[in-house]
Amino acid sequence: GLWPFATLGWPKDTEDLRRFYPTQVLDTGRDIIYLWVARMVFLSLHFMRTIPFSDVLIHATVLATDGRRMSKSLGTGVDPLDVVDAYGADATRAWCTYFGTSGQDIRFSQEKIKDYRDFANKLWNATRLVLLKSEAAGRPDLSRLGPADRWILGRLNRVVEIVTRGFERFEFGPAIDALYEFAWHEFADYHLELMKAGLAEPGVAAQVLEVTLRLLHPIMPFITEELWQRLPHQGDTILYAPWPVPDRGHEDAALEGEMGHLVQVVRAVRNLRREVDQRVRRPPARIDSSRPLLQDSTGRAYIATLAELELDGAGAAGGQTVVVGDTTVTIGLAADGGAERPRLDAELRRREQEIAALERKLANAAFTSKAPAQVVQKERERLTQAQQAAVRLRELLGQKPG
Known part of the structure; x- marks a missing residue:
């Protein structure tokens, strides 16, 4: 004592x-x-x-x-x-x-530890790619960034807030989840893929990666120090680098919603392609959407790159269809034995179940009064997207509005 x-x-x-x-x-x-x-x-x-x-x-x-x-005696x-x-x-x-x-x-789970080893490998490969691209690119003009760069900086801002709050409350699980999802999926799977195609700035990628390493350093100190030393930085060691703070200038709720929707569309297309036919490299496709970003040539270039599509529309008619909110993507992949209608029927049932669950949740005063405002708003946005998707699916199936 x-x-x-x-x-x-x-x-x-x-x-x-x-x-x-x-x-x-x-x-x-x-x-x-x-x-x-x-x-x-x-x-x-x-x-x-x-x-x-x-x-x-x-x-x-x-x-x-x-x-x-x-126990040593039990050999466990x-x-x-x-x-x-x-x-x-x-x-x-x-x-x-x-x-x-x-x-x-x-x-104890070696499999879950292996997942974090794979995450470390992902960071290593991401750093190699960023260094390769950024050495010749120079510093970006932050006043003239494209949607993808402004989006990733805004998402980084949210991650800084989540991780900082998690550490302050000793809630390390949510902090690690946020870093894992952001670094692996939003940053590596989307922003770096756009950077490889010349649609995002390498300098922004380097900036985002450097801040991410500082956030991750208390959890994974060795690889973050090694990678941080290779990136442009200030100071002798990441250990004494200042803790990141949110930059309100990067926040853009409208852009985050547009890019978030685009990412959902890409995921849906990728899932369909894995199910139907992975041999077709860049099938023809057509996009119908009221979303401003997906009507713009920049957003369409993002979709074409990330989902590996040819958006000329030729040859897409009669193919497979993906519906996300009010966005419809028709892809020139032949349906196998008339399987397209059953697939759309199943998707409509899933959307109807989702709508019912969200309506019950949002009708619950205990949830809407106690949950954080941003959580309630996110659920309302999910409901709107599900309702829009259901309307479009009924149109494709020739059904009357439900």
């Missing part, structure tokens, strides 16, 4: 005691809260007249894969050094941080 201050030289008035007591955070397991943590608090109040720490973070107990406690233990050798220290740290701080006991 004397540990918080006895280790710093107490009862002598030492420099370490004055500097490091009291501390801020204690990370501990729930099985020793009364055996040790409470005693430290009581004895610190008695001898030092103040509590030894302001926050106590209670972590999970990691169990064996079969749910038993890890795992040597962390073996895990680090197999998947890397960063992947192991990311898994422990994500699952270990939830407070719930967790089962």
Whole structure:
């Protein structure tokens, strides 16, 4: 119980005691809260007249894969050094941080650690690509950026807010989720693909990647330091680089909605192509949409690049159809044995179920009054998109409006 201050030289008035007591955070397991943590608090109040720490973070107990406690005698233990050798220290740290701080006991999972190793590889490859493209591109003119660049900067702004809030509240899972989804999907799968096609600025990609590495550094310190040193940066080490702060100048709700819709369309087209025929490299296609970005040549170029389509419209008639909100994409892929109508029927039923669920949710006063305004608004937007898609699907099926 004397540990918080006895280790710093107490009862002598030492420099370490004055500097490091009291501390801020204690990370501990729930099985020793009364055996040790409470005693430290009581004895610190008695001898030092103040509590030894302001926050106590209670972590999970990691169990064996079969749910038993890890034990040397039972042979259920795992040597962390073996895990680090197999998947890397960063992947192991990311898994422990994500699952270990939830407070719930967790089962050890090498597969999930492997996912974070793959994420580290994704960051490595993304950095190589950004460096290759940005060396010859120079600094971008931020006042003349295209929609994709302004969108990714706005999305980065949201991620900075989520990660910062998560760290402040010791909610590391949502912070890691936000970084994983942003870096792997929005940044690598969409913005970098557009950059490769000359439709996005390499300088913006380098800026976004550098900020992302700073956000990720507390979780995965080794690869972030290595990659940060290769990017344009200020300072000797990422460890002392300033923590990112949101830039309100990059926020554009309308553009975020337009690009978010475009991304949904791309995902739907990619899913259809995986189901139908992956051999056709760039099938002809036609887009019908009231969305401003998808009516613009820039947005159509984004779709053509990301979904690998030829948007000349020739040869698309009679092909497969994808409906997302009020956007319809007809793709020149032959339907197999009249399977197109059953597919559209199934999609309409799914949309109708989605509409019913969202209507019930939004009719619930407990949800609309207690949930954050942005969450409620997002659900309303989902409902509008689902309703628009259902209307279009009924038109394609020749049904009367429901």
